[in-house]
Amino acid sequence: MTYRIGIDAGGTFTDFVAIGSDDSLTVYKTPSNPDDPVDALLAGLAGLAKTLGMTSADFIESIEVLVHGSTVALNTLIQRRGAKTALLVTAGHEDSLELRLGHKEDGHRWDFRYPAADIIVPAHRRLGVCERILSDGRVHEALDLKQLTNQLNAIDTLDVEAIAISCLWSFANPEHENRITEAVRKKFPDCFVSSSLDILPRVGEYSRTSTTAANAYIGPAMDRYLSTIESALLDNGFKGQLYIMQSNGGVASAEVLRRRPVAALNSGPAGGPVAALCMALC
Numbered sequence: 001m002t003y004r005i006g007i008d009a010g011g012t013f014t015d016f017v018a019i020g021s022d023d024s025l026t027v028y029k030t031p032s033n034p035d036d037p038v039d040a041l042l043a044g045l046a047g048l049a050k051t052l053g054m055t056s057a058d059f060i061e062s063i064e065v066l067v068h069g070s071t072v073a074l075n076t077l078i079q080r081r082g083a084k085t086a087l088l089v090t091a092g093h094e095d096s097l098e099l100r101l102g103h104k105e106d107g108h109r110w111d112f113r114y115p116a117a118d119i120i121v122p123a124h125r126r127l128g129v130c131e132r133i134l135s136d137g138r139v140h141e142a143l144d145l146k147q148l149t150n151q152l153n154a155i156d157t158l159d160v161e162a163i164a165i166s167c168l169w170s171f172a173n174p175e176h177e178n179r180i181t182e183a184v185r186k187k188f189p190d191c192f193v194s195s196s197l198d199i200l201p202r203v204g205e206y207s208r209t210s211t212t213a214a215n216a217y218i219g220p221a222m223d224r225y226l227s228t229i230e231s232a233l234l235d236n237g238f239k240g241q242l243y244i245m246q247s248n249g250g251v252a253s254a255e256v257l258r259r260r261p262v263a264a265l266n267s268g269p270a271g272g273p274v275a276a277l278c279m280a281l282c
Helices: 037-051 056-061 072-078 145-156 175-187 205-235 254-259 267-281
Strands: 003-009 013-020 025-031 063-070 085-090 126-129 139-141 162-166 192-195 241-245 251-253
Touching (some): 003 037, 013 037, 025 037, 037 056, 037 205, 056 063, 072 205, 072 267, 085 145, 085 205, 126 145, 145 175, 162 205, 192 205, 205 254, 241 267, 251 254
Parallel strands (some): 085 162, 162 192
Antiparallel strands (some): 003 013, 013 025
């Protein structure tokens, strides 16, 4: 008998579902442990094993696929517990995170009493790089490598854990942003690096930049979480495939989510409607 496992880690409880190769269904619930979420994961798997009359070791070895939904990415963002992040942008656009789309949330655009959102990358860690690509991909201003080096040296004094990069119209011509990203990775090999070309290569300066910055901000925490889960499962004999829920209701490997953790921000709420739609169409 082999099993497919679904795990949803919430703030209060972590829920488990096991579907056997004979289509049997087993459910289990255990209290979540925010200080040690892997403890709750292993406890739940042990509970499933006991319910099925198996040892934990035999049960974990029988798991073919494990799909995990978690609020780690979302909680890291809303509780402002993310990494100390720097942002490199086209010179003159250092304040795009503050300007936003009128400085108001959707639905409050004209409400002058509505407070602005907290900025996850403060002004002193937002640096401009002298370069400019036009909307048709033509180079209007060449990348100033000397000035880039100066900006990287400035970041070196800030003791950051993550660096986001978002240049104007980089998706129309990726040359400058790719060169900046390469220089950043070389200078800061231990930093989590997030490039808009990898995260959201499309029109819309604020959307692209804010999403890239958020990806960098939550990246180190998500990487630590995924590494801890993978190590714990491997240490307990897991040989199957681990997938993580995404905000679009689909799943991705842990390797993919390490690069694009922002894709897991609303994965918990997204999983329910997708499951309901699947059941309705069955």
